[in-house]
Amino acid sequence: MLYHETLKQIGGLNEEAMLSARDRMDNLIKPPGSLGLLEEIAVKVAGIIGNPRPQIGKRSVIVMAGDHGVINEGVSAAPQDVTWQMLPAFINGVAGIGVLARHAGASIAVVDVGVATDVEIPGVMKCRVKSGADNIAQGPAMTREEAVAAVEVGIRVALREIEQGATLLALGDMGIGNTTPSTAILAALGGYSVAEVTGRGTMVNDEVLGKKRQAVTSALTINNPDSADGLDVLAKVGGLEIAGLAGVVLACASKRVPVLVDGFITGAAALIAAAIEPKTKYFMLASHLSGEPGHKLMLEMLGLKPMLNMGMRLGEGTGAALAMHIVEAACRVLNEMVTFAEAGVVDMEEDKLLKG
Numbered sequence: 001m002l003y004h005e006t007l008k009q010i011g012g013l014n015e016e017a018m019l020s021a022r023d024r025m026d027n028l029i030k031p032p033g034s035l036g037l038l039e040e041i042a043v044k045v046a047g048i049i050g051n052p053r054p055q056i057g058k059r060s061v062i063v064m065a066g067d068h069g070v071i072n073e074g075v076s077a078a079p080q081d082v083t084w085q086m087l088p089a090f091i092n093g094v095a096g097i098g099v100l101a102r103h104a105g106a107s108i109a110v111v112d113v114g115v116a117t118d119v120e121i122p123g124v125m126k127c128r129v130k131s132g133a134d135n136i137a138q139g140p141a142m143t144r145e146e147a148v149a150a151v152e153v154g155i156r157v158a159l160r161e162i163e164q165g166a167t168l169l170a171l172g173d174m175g176i177g178n179t180t181p182s183t184a185i186l187a188a189l190g191g192y193s194v195a196e197v198t199g200r201g202t203m204v205n206d207e208v209l210g211k212k213r214q215a216v217t218s219a220l221t222i223n224n225p226d227s228a229d230g231l232d233v234l235a236k237v238g239g240l241e242i243a244g245l246a247g248v249v250l251a252c253a254s255k256r257v258p259v260l261v262d263g264f265i266t267g268a269a270a271l272i273a274a275a276i277e278p279k280t281k282y283f284m285l286a287s288h289l290s291g292e293p294g295h296k297l298m299l300e301m302l303g304l305k306p307m308l309n310m311g312m313r314l315g316e317g318t319g320a321a322l323a324m325h326i327v328e329a330a331c332r333v334l335n336e337m338v339t340f341a342e343a344g345v346v347d348m349e350e351d352k353l354l355k356g
């Protein structure tokens, strides 16, 4: 089974490549550590790819779309049809992710893994596991089998992108209502109170925020997800696009390809992937800190430092696409800057040693 085969292939970071990259980074013509997180990113990418001089080539954003029965609880400011109506704008490059992916030189793969309405949209990959997740406030989002099937959609799409040469992938989501299951996932896996982690998503008002808290509370009470079992949490309080995105993470980890996490929804998918296989965290990079308050807690749970903090709260992979520039910049620094020895500049560390 693709799911189990993928899990079996996930290993750790290449320590040797990281040591070598760190050594070169420390010897480049700059005070040690002066490029901050840029240095850590380059060293991590070296460890992921298993090459002390990593380079970023082709890049791809994978946007998974799915719907959520929980919107019947009145948890979103937008109607469900917006989910499928956004898809042509993704394909035509005129949605937020269309513009930012183009700017980052990335291609976009748009996948219908479980949109409620069955529509034909040219360019969208139809990999529908079912027509929307069921209402988590009343029962499970899907069966365990459906969850595995949706994860496998993500694995397949990511493997295809990687086979076609992608060296850096970004996670993107589209699904009206999907901050609600993402909140439930965070509360379930992190043990946080619902009040603490529920945010405003598409900027809902106080009344809707109250309904959202209630829906998340019901979802957790009725379904009682097992926090020790990532697939159980996913099937009970997750969503189809969240499952697909978790699958993308698993595939990237199995093929040693860095994967950029975007905002709150892709963060929830990353939490699921890490609950299924903790080693997946080694292969993730956090692009930005979302305006959604629970996102900070997600990144802490994943041990990831965000590159950008711009108050973005759109999703679609927009923050991840922006961060592609930074990942490439980090690798270029490691490859294109010279060392003290190469440049004939007095090494600050050696000079210090000589002077005692």
Ligand SMILES: Cc1cc2ncn([C@H]3O[C@H](COP(=O)(O)O)[C@@H](O)[C@H]3O)c2cc1C
Pocket: 075, 076, 077, 078, 082, 086, 173, 174, 175, 176, 177, 178, 179, 180, 200, 201, 202, 203, 204, 314, 315, 316
């Ligand atoms: C026009 C529009 C475009 C979007 N693109 C992403 N989202 C984002 O907002 C939705 C989640 O927020 P909530 O849980 O409050 O519904 C998701 O579709 C997410 O991708 C959008 C939302 C809207 C309205």
Ligand SMILES: O=C(O)c1cccnc1
Pocket: 179, 200, 201, 202, 262, 263, 264, 265, 266, 290, 291, 292, 295, 312, 313, 314, 315, 316
């Ligand atoms: O953080 C995100 O990605 C996000 C937040 C609110 C709504 N949609 C996406």
